[in-house]
Amino acid sequence: MPRIVMLNGAFVDAADAKISIMDRGFLFADGIYEVSAVLNGRTIDNAPHLARLDRSLKEIDIPNPYSTEEWIGFQNELIARNGLTEGTVYIEVTRGVAEREFTYADDLAPTVVMFTQPKSIVASKLAETGAKVVTVPDLRWARRDIKSVALLPQVLAKQAAARAGAQEAWMVDEDGFVTEGASSSAFIVTHDGKLVTRPFTRTVLPGVTRLAITALIAETGLVLEERAFTVTEAQAAQEAFFTSASTFVAPVASLNGTPIGPGKPGPVATKLREIYIQKALAA
Incomplete structure (x- = not known):
């Protein structure tokens, strides 16, 4: 089964996912991430993870690109497409792509990456x-x-x-x-x-x-x-x-x-x- 990831709202094969070298996440670590556990194909304690995602974005002045319902939809779609029963769903949001300068424009479009990782959590x-x-x-x-x-x-x-x-x-x-x-x-x-x-x-x-x-x-x-x-x-x-x-x-x-x-x-x-x-x- 090919590994499917989400990149800026689109589901693509991991091998085809491309991010600009001018992305501020790459150049400055200018972004945040979140990880939710998955058991039996369902996320665990997901609501507080998405709330923390939103808070972290606000704290560094990145607009949240999606609603809670949209984030959940992306997570569930990734879990289904990758046949994940146990493991994690990873979310990363960076400030976006721009010329390398420490300051940033307020209208940058955030870069969003999501992927799943299988892991045995219960039988540890x-x-x-x-x-x-x-x-x-x-x-x-x-x-x-x-x-x-x-x-x-x-x-x-x-x-x-x-x-x-x-x-x-x-x-x-x-x-x-x-x-x-x-x-x-x-x-x-x-x-x-x-x-x-x-x-x-x-x-x-x-x-x-x-x-x-x-x-x-x-x-x-x-x-x-x-x-x-x-x-x-x-x-x-x-x-x-x-x-x-x-x-x-x-x-x-x-x-x-x-x-x-x-x-x-x-x-x-x-x-x-x-x-x-x-x-x-x-x-």
Whole structure:
């Protein structure tokens, strides 16, 4: 089956999709992106993803080229055309094509690219073994609440993790506190059973899966503290895990080589993952 992508409203074979070298996304990383999970051929938690897409566009002054209903139609069409049952749908919107100048005209037409990626999310090995995580300095720009395509710090963080035999990197600010993962939100479980994650500010991305998990935390009677935590506190925690659209809930087995708790998935992360998947499949 040929891979079909969406480019500026048209569905084309991936091999035929062409974007100008003068596109500001290529020249300046002047754009944003969004990723929604797909289970059983349907998007999961899609409404908040599209709301975050709209917010990110507004924050960098790019007009949203489509309505929510149009975005959903494109997603569903891509899922159907590519026969996707489990994986992700990716959206990228750049400011558009213009001569290379730092300033931009207000009437540029945004460039829109969408594609699907198959991935096994439910049957994840990390859910069975727990992920190895390493820490790296957080070198990103100050507006981390915008889902920018300027991902070089995350690329380098992920590569450093891979070279260390780890599956994720947690970024650490100058004060020694964990901000978030390179592509995830970070949680710990203290020995008195409280779940801790950093509050939403401009220092972190407002994770959609994190929002869904915090709602589950409230439903299950667990206690959530939104505050910063250090690497040392995380290493001494009872459990740790991270959340994202492409992993749901991933338990952490070790941080910088130090086992978290017993060094395997703990009951809190396992329970939250099971409930989240059950709800997603039933939706």
